[in-house]
Structures are given as structure tokens and as C-alpha cells.
Amino acid sequence: MKLQNVILPGRDPKSRWDVDYENDTINTITPAIASTAPGCTASSSNNPSPFTLEESPDPASLLLPPLCHPHIHLDKAYLLTCNAQHNPRCAGTGPLPEYTDLAPQDGSFKEALEFTARAKQRYTPEDLYLRGSQLLGTSLGQGVTSCRAFVELDHVTGRKCLDAAVNLKKVFNGMVRVQICAFAQDPIFSTGHGEENRQILSRALEECSEGDIEVLGTTPYVENSREASLENIKWAVETALTRGLHLDFHLDYNLDREQSVMTWDVLQVLKEKRWKDRAQPGKAIVLGHCTRLTLCEDEEMERLAKTIKEWQLPVHFVGLPTSDLFMMGRSTSGDRRRGTIQVLDMISRGMDACLSVNNVGNAFTPWGTGDPIALASLGVGVYQAGTEEDAVRLYECVSTRARRAIGLESENDTVALSEGRKGEVLLVRNEQWVGCPGHLGMKIPARQWVSVRDVVWDPPDVGLRQIVRGG
Ligand SMILES: [Zn+2]
Known part of the structure; x- marks a missing residue:
């Protein structure tokens, strides 16, 4: 399993990584091949909001140790x-x-x-x-x-x-x-x-x-x-x-x-x-x-x-x-x-x-x-x-x-995820728009969770969280 284009805790929030999982272990972490951060250049004629964002692939998710x-x-x-x-x-x-x-x-x-x-x-x-x-x-x-x-x-x-x-x-x-x-x-x-x-x-x-x-x-x-x-x-x-x-x-x-x-x-x-x-x-x-x-x-x-x-x-x-x-x-x-x-x-x-x-x-x-x-x-x-x-x-x-x-982890308390780490991880998915643009009647760019600080200060909706297990 490969998690592409993710943000990792303890690293530059602007950097994007591809994480390779095997047998419940993070095998390799490599710089993401292409950044897919949403751009802010093109306009859209049927969007009444002043924001003119071009459609782009999903924004990067943040990866964290599980709770x-x-x-x-x-x-x-x-x-x-x-x-x-x-x-x-x-x-x-x-x-x-x-x-x-x-x-x-x-x-x-x-x-x-x-x-x-x-x-x-x-x-x-x-x-x-x-x-x-x-x-x-x-x-x-x-x-x-x-x-x-x-x-x-x-x-x-x-x-x-x-x-x-x-x-x-x-x-x-x-x-x-x-x-x-x-x-x-x-x-x-x-x-x-x-x-x-x-x-x-x-x-x-x-x-x-x-x-x-x-x-x-x-x-x-x-x-x-x-x-x-x-x-x-x-x-x-x-x-x-x-x-x-x-x-x-x-x-x-x-x-x-x-x-x-x-x-x-x-x-x-x-x-x-x-x-x-x-x-x-x-x-x-x-x-x-x-x-x-x-x-x-x-x-x-x-x-x-x-x-x-x-x-x-x-x-x-x-x-x-x-x-x-x-x-x-x-x-x-x-x-x-x-x-x-x-x-x-x-x-x-x-x-x-x-x-x-x-x-x-x-x-x-x-x-x-x-x-x-x-x-x-x-x-x-x-x-x-x-x-x-x-x-x-x-x-x-x-x-x-x-x-x-409770005796499940060894000495290391760090939230940083590194190669060789065993066990599941928690993925915080970022969205492109606030809520559902259809219901709001306009598109507003969503704030992004890019660090542990963001998650603790403003807990992401449960719907944005996902446990990932390396099969
Ligand atoms: Zn008690």
C-alpha cells in the first residue's frame, strides 16, 4: 500500500511525502513525486464567491500516530x-x-x-x-x-x-x-x-x-x-x-x-x-x-x-x-x-x-x-x-x-513517523472546500490541517479521520 502526497508530523508542513506500507510497517518515506496543492489562479463562472480556485486533485492529508x-x-x-x-x-x-x-x-x-x-x-x-x-x-x-x-x-x-x-x-x-x-x-x-x-x-x-x-x-x-x-x-x-x-x-x-x-x-x-x-x-x-x-x-x-x-x-x-x-x-x-x-x-x-x-x-x-x-x-x-x-x-x-x-509502546514518545515504524496510523483528510459548496451556494476554500498544532487547537471532524493499516 502506498500513501501518496501526505504531510508528516515534525517535518516542514510544505513538504509532501509518499509513504510505503508493508506488513504493518512503514517501509520507505520518499519525497512526493508531484505537489498537488490546490492553486488559486483560474476562475469559475458559476461560483458567486470571490474565490476563484481551479479544480485540482484532493489536497494533501496529514498522517499521525493513532490515538x-x-x-x-x-x-x-x-x-x-x-x-x-x-x-x-x-x-x-x-x-x-x-x-x-x-x-x-x-x-x-x-x-x-x-x-x-x-x-x-x-x-x-x-x-x-x-x-x-x-x-x-x-x-x-x-x-x-x-x-x-x-x-x-x-x-x-x-x-x-x-x-x-x-x-x-x-x-x-x-x-x-x-x-x-x-x-x-x-x-x-x-x-x-x-x-x-x-x-x-x-x-x-x-x-x-x-x-x-x-x-x-x-x-x-x-x-x-x-x-x-x-x-x-x-x-x-x-x-x-x-x-x-x-x-x-x-x-x-x-x-x-x-x-x-x-x-x-x-x-x-x-x-x-x-x-x-x-x-x-x-x-x-x-x-x-x-x-x-x-x-x-x-x-x-x-x-x-x-x-x-x-x-x-x-x-x-x-x-x-x-x-x-x-x-x-x-x-x-x-x-x-x-x-x-x-x-x-x-x-x-x-x-x-x-x-x-x-x-x-x-x-x-x-x-x-x-x-x-x-x-x-x-x-x-x-x-x-x-x-x-x-x-x-x-x-x-x-x-x-x-x-x-499501558505498556504498548517502548521508550519513544515522538509523534514523528519514520521508516521502520510498526503499527497503524491515523490519516487526517483535508478537503478543498468548506462544507458542501452545493448547500452553501458558493465555494469557500477550506482551511487545511498541516501540523499537529492545527489538529490539537481545532480538532478535525471525525468524518475526516481514517485509520490506515499497512496490509
Ligand atoms: Zn476511572
Whole structure:
């Protein structure tokens, strides 16, 4: 397969290249034989617009590394927005549950946990499969080819969510690489159901076929005491090590100076349990949310970066700003400051960090399309990151850095595509005219996406994106 006349990230946007793909590998990159950029010379008599462009072959497309969701909840996607009862195509699948009564009333975290717990009681295999496939299908259309999919295991769901995920992993094989995270959203060391929840999770890890579950995830902050949170962390680290899994914590999800930073406890446990020596090669730890870190002074952040480096721990932070901005900063005292980890700042301090969507269409995050490029774009505002270099780093956060966090990419975070690179690519197609000239009644030259910066600042329509696989 040959991709002709494309623009490549990190190279002069005026240059055009022919890319030769073979066996899913970029074989050669050579200067394009002829430039086909649209000219602006000839006129057209039936075009009422002042622009007189001659018809020319399609403008050059931009080629990018594919997108990745390093943290997304597969089982609770679209609870509030699936409206499955209105979908005539679902008629043959039996009654699907209704969730519309579980829309947020006060929008608090407590309410989201409570409403989602109620939603979980209604899950059916068909419903989980439908919403999961809608999420993966939508993601694929957006340019996502890999994800870490969280599915909950507890006394309410049992294995239901996991079974749906295993099924979806097979169905999307070859299109989206689904890495399943067996996840305890609920307590496993406190409250009336802690013990039972832990047993269900343990049993699933034991019984699951080799490779079905690749990650263990827990939520230490939902335990009802600091001791139970520490138990949760120790158990998860030991279990991940014993079973050769990646590890993923939802952690430090608060904006409360009174609460201690549990990220330090996780590092301590990883050191004590000798993660560096005992973990299987390539297995890493991801810490999600960690909003509490935004209250840390520079000195503490420096110390954090230094400790992770000195102890040689493969720790990645994942910022989840669409959820964090919605959830955090609800103090009744009138203090409405928001908090989401400063992903770019952490990277500049030498830490590994990336960005993810977390939730779509549920009480934790009712808004958003789940598009990783829209998320990178949000980062420009949230992190006040307006340089070209910032835009490239933000794209890495939903692409190469995200893939590395979940163990799919090696050391290289660059978005540059070079000869020998393996795997699929994302093509952003440029159009010649704004919208449809027939509907507009005139022809207006379309703006062109020629760099990563353009894509991050102004995410291209999903219809202009296409995954390309080298056959
Ligand atoms: Zn999450």
C-alpha cells in the first residue's frame, strides 16, 4: 500500500511525502513525486464567491500516530445517553434496562457513586455488549486503536461486565486493541461487602483465561479508613506482581489539604514489595486522577519526580480532566477552585504522564464525546499551554505517551513517523472546500490541517479521520 502526497508530523508542513506500507510497517518515506496543492489562479463562472480556485486533485492529508484511551470505563459508558429503548435495531435483543431516572440531581461524587451502584443492578449482558460496542465503535471512528478498558467486579455485577468485555475484545480484535482492567470501584477491605468483593475479583483473576485480564485496578480512596486504603494498596501490588499484571489505581481524588497524599504510600509499597525486581518485564503502574497533587508545593513535586526516578519505578500518571473539572471544587464553603493534575508540568519535571477520557455519558461525566483529540484540545486551555511544543506534547498525551503508559509502546514518545515504524496510523483528510459548496451556494476554500498544532487547537471532524493499516 502506498500513501501518496501526505504531510508528516515534525517535518516542514510544505513538504509532501509518499509513504510505503508493508506488513504493518512503514517501509520507505520518499519525497512526493508531484505537489498537488490546490492553486488559486483560474476562475469559475458559476461560483458567486470571490474565490476563484481551479479544480485540482484532493489536497494533501496529514498522517499521525493513532490515538489511545489509557483509561476508559467500558461498562458504565453511555448510561445516561444510550437511550437504547429508542433504538429500533435493538428490538430483537430483549428488554434493555432504563437508566434515565439516574440523571444527576446535585452532581456530587457521592451521588454519582450511588446512582452508578443502582445502575449496576440493572446491567444485562445485551445492554453491556451494546453500550460497550457503541463506545469502542465510536472510539475507532475517532481514531483510537488501543484502550485500557475498566470493568467492575463486585458483589452486584459479579463477572457480567468482565464477560462482556472479553467478548468485545474478541469482536474488535484487529481494530481496537482492548486491554482489560479487572477493576474494584468498590471497597475490598472495608464495609459490609469488602470481603465478598475481594473474593469475586480474586476468583475472576484465577479463572480467567490467560491474557484476558491484563491489568488489576482498585480504588483505595473508597475504603472507609486509611488503614483499609493501605490494605487495598498492598493487596493490589502483591496480586499484580504474583499474577504478572499491570497495576492501575484510582488515587488521591480530592482537593483536601487535610488528607495525606497516598501517592507516597503507593511508591513506598512498590519499593517494599520490590516491584522493580519482581515485576514481569514491561509491567507498569498507572495512577489516575491524583487531583490532590495540585495542592502540593513545587518542592514536593520535585521530590516526587526524584523519588520515582531514584527507585526506578515505572509509574505513569493519567490526568482525567473532563471528570475532574466536573467533580472537583464543590466545597460548600464557597471555594470553587477546580483541580486536575498538571500533566504538562509533571512531564517537564521528568515524570511520565498522559491524558484520558475516563467516562462518557454517566453520572461521573455526563458531558463530552469521548474524543481524545478534543481532550488534548481542552488541555490547551486547562494547562494554559499555547505553544506549538505544548500542542505536540498534548497530542503525545493521547497517543504515544498514552500507549506507553499501558505498556504498548517502548521508550519513544515522538509523534514523528519514520521508516521502520510498526503499527497503524491515523490519516487526517483535508478537503478543498468548506462544507458542501452545493448547500452553501458558493465555494469557500477550506482551511487545511498541516501540523499537529492545527489538529490539537481545532480538532478535525471525525468524518475526516481514517485509520490506515499497512496490509
Ligand atoms: Zn476511572
